[in-house]
Amino acid sequence: MPLLFNSTAPTQVAPTRASRPRSAAALLPYSGPALIAVLSLGMLVRVFHFAYDRSFFIDEIYLNVNFVGRSFWQLATEPLLYEQKAPLGYLWTVKLFAVLFGPGQQALRLFSLLSSLAALLVLVPVARHFLRPWGVVAAVALLAASDSCIYHALEAKQYAVELLATLLALWLYIRYQPVPSRRGQLQWGLFGALLVWFSFPVIFVLAGMAVALGCAALLRRDWPQVRAYVLPFSCWLLSFGLQYALYISKFPQSAWLMDFFDQQYDAFMPWSPTALLPWLAHKTYMLTQHPLGLMPHKEDSEFLLFSPWRYVVKLGWLHLGFLLAGAALLLRANRLKFFVLTLPIALMLVASGLGVYPVFERFTQFLAPALMLMAAYGLDRFLYAFTPRFRAAPLVLLVFFAPPFYNTAAQALNPARFKNREYNREVIMYANAHYQPGDVVYLFWNMRHVYEYYQGAYGLRFTPVKGSNVKNESRNAAEFMQKLQPDLTRLQGARRVWFVYDFVNRDPIGDYANQPAWYHEDAFKPTQPLEAYFAQHGRRTDFFQLGPHTASLYEMRRSGPSAGSKP
Structure with missing residues (x-):
């Protein structure tokens, strides 16, 4: 009877010179230079975008405003502003960079950049454990x-x-799992325990690994190995428990955030069989977009938005086919390694079904290595099996890699195509550069976080009037403007008024999505009544807009805006 975990069978046996397909043998000497080339490309692209230093995206500002003026102790013991969550190891490392290099954008992105460059290098020995050279x-x-x-x-x-x-x-699994010594197992346990403080979802990876290895040893009745595993697995569990008790449990997820992911992104796995299968099919397909990043960009396929051909052109079926084929072939070749890679996915899905972990884009990023290894396993087997007999095989590989490399090239040539491109910095700095003594800057509520970060990180010349968020206490547009009158009263007497706003963002952190309903009607634009109000009491003399981020300058009449005026 075959074991559930065939841990003794090798993943693959390198073909002998006589049995190796001729074309694969001919290409094998070029795998080393090809590896160096793709490593260099990946590093170069990342460094290029780091140097380009695009403006912070809204979610980046929400988190990184916490590094301006907060101590290491406050980051560990107080809730983060704007209800943000991040592992303590990450927070302290970024805070260290902010102390060393200042709280500018590049300093706060440096840890992510270094981690990404290191990931490219660490992937090489990990991939060699599962794959052949190509x-x-x-x-x-x-x-x-x-x-x-x-x-x-x-x-x-x-x-x-x-x-x-x-x-x-x-x-660490590759390095220490074969080491039977207590010292090696302890090192494995301590290093794994440290990872928990830098990544919340790595516990899925460690737990999946523990289940796979533990079950394999139990099924083999390898009791010495079972006893050896107790040490590293206990370290991981203890570290996670300590982090949960001291840190995570103090800052639970907000109900509005869970509702947001549920309503907007269907991010929690349903348990009903009729709903489960379509949900799994959709989420599995979307893995090719995020975290794998294999689909063409939206702007390159919008012409097929309402056509069934969009699924063909996006090539998700091809990428998903190689991924699923690679998973099936790995299961057949080495069940232990298959479960080491896939059990973390299963545990994440269980957590999603329990409503504690949303399956949504960035929260699946930690799965990218396992998914890429399985997709590459499918490509590896295809290359060695079909290249000698199927002349179009190189064309299939070219089509497979065309979208990600095209996306990368397009973003490098035109950084405006970069995902989540926003212009918060450009707009707030434009107002700062053209600000004159005596000017008054009125910040709509959805730009307050932008001011808070850039004021703390770079220093701005003005102290604004921060607009109130009165949408939840207003029943209609007229009442909305009426409740803003105290803000507008503070602008009286100003000769020049800057109005800085984002005309897209309607929901602040902490609010349930799309509430109240009147505020989210397409016909209502929250900033338009204010623009009309300023136009009634003055003349617009400057206007700067990038994306939805806007700075308008009004020369006010001598009487200035009055509290009782209506647009």
Whole structure:
């Protein structure tokens, strides 16, 4: 009777010179230079975008405003502003960079960049454990060119660190699992325990690894191995329990945030069989977009938005086919390694079904290494099996890699295509550069966080009138403007008034999505009544807009705006 975990069977046996397909043998000497090329490309692209230093995205500002003026102790013991969550190891490392280099954007992105560069290097020995030489090249190429991985490498949030933590957990498994000594098992346990403080979801990786290895040893009745595993697994569990008790439990997830992911992104796995299968099919397909980053960009396929051909052109079926084929072939070749890679996915799904972990884009980034290894395994087997007999095989590989490399090239040539491109910095700095003594700057409520970060990090010349968020206490547009009158009263007597706003963002952190309903009607634009109000009492003399971020300058009449005036 075959064992559930065939841990003794090798993943693959290198073909002998006589049996190796001729074309694969001919290409094998080039795998080393190809590996260096894709590594260099991945690093170069990341460094380029780091140097380009695009403006912070809204979510980056929400988190990184906490590094301006907060101490290490406050980061560990007080709730983060704007209800943000991040592992303590990440927070303290970024805070250290802020202390050393200042709280500017690049300093706060440096940890993510270094983690992404390290991930490219760590993937090489990890991939060599699962794949043959050209499979290693394929896996590294996927990581190097993945636009989602590149994006998170240049995002001042923790997701690039989480990807690196997964790779380090796999590398530790490769390095220490065969080592029977107590010292080796202790080192494995301590290093794994440290990873938990830098990545929340790495516990899925470690727990999945523990289940796979523990079950394999139990089924073999290898009791010495079972006893050896107790030490590292206990270290991981103790570290997670300590972090949960001292840190995570103090800052539970907010109900509005769970509702947001549920209502907006269907991010929690349903248990009903009729709903489960479509949900799993959709989420599995979307993995090719995030975290794998293999699909063409939206702007390159919008012409097929309402056509069924969009699924063909996006090539998700091809990428998903190689991924699923690779998983099936790995299961057949080595069940232990298959379960080491896939059980973390299963545990994440269980957590999602329990409503504690949303399956949504950035929260799946930690799965990228396992998914890329399985996709590369499928590519590896395809290359060695079909290249000698199927002349179109290189064309299939070219089509597979075309979207991610095209996306990467397009973003490098035109950084405006970069995901989540926003212009918060450009607009707030424009107002700052053109500000004159005596000017009054009125910040709509949805730009307050922008001012707070850039004032603390770079210093701004003005102290604004911060607009109140009165949407939840208003029943209609007229009442909304009426409740803003105290804000407008503070502008009286000003000769020049700057109005700085974002005309897209309607929901502040902490509010349930799309509430109140009248405020989110398409016909109502929250900033238009204020623009009309300023136009009634003055003349617009300057206007700067990039994306939805806007700065308008009004020369006010001598009487200035009055509290009782209506647009």
